[in-house]
Amino acid sequence: MPIKCFEDIIAWKKAQDIAVVVYNEFKNNNDWDFRNQICRASVSISNNIAEGFDRGTKPEFKRFLYISLASNSELRSMLYLALRLDYIDETSFKNLLLQSEEVARIISGLIKSITSNP
Template sequence: MHRFKDLEIWRLSRNFCSDIYETTSSFPESERFGLTNQLRRASVSVPSNIAEGCSRKSNRDFSRFLEIAMGSMYEIETQLLISNDLNFIQTKKLNSLLQKLDSIIKMTSKFKSTLK
């Protein structure tokens, strides 16, 4: 078992979740149950799945939870791009978020490859 609080990917994804909450707070009220909710739920899912995976007894099980977290990351990427298409976030903010997300994706992928 791993200690999730010691994992850099967990810390970064938790901070990224806060970035998503801050970003979506300026979305239109009409999106409260749309993109705002989707982005927030997906962003919470990432560190949550990393933490849950840490509780598993085998690396194979942990790896599966990392796959789920990565799926949420790609979901976030798509939703951020759509949010930009709809002018809910500026391109500069989008690029900053995508850069952070890309870093978390790469770190998670690399970490996952060490669990084999």
């Protein structure tokens, strides 16, 4: 079944879920610069999936999926820092890391499917 809109993309849905968790997890963090950066990285994942899909071409979609993947990596890096700074507990860290890894696998699979189906 072909994807008709970005809201149908599983990676987009799961990336939105991550952003909600990140916003809730860090909403009371007083380090504004850190909070802003981690929230922006989390939102960027789903936004780039949406923007790339609506560009309407496979090369553009693929390019934005790579950007989304990079934002996801930024989020993971920030999560490690958050743990080291005691901004997040071990359980929340592990849960977000697992979600992020799942999204990365899905995005990578989507990139491969675009690449193998020109």
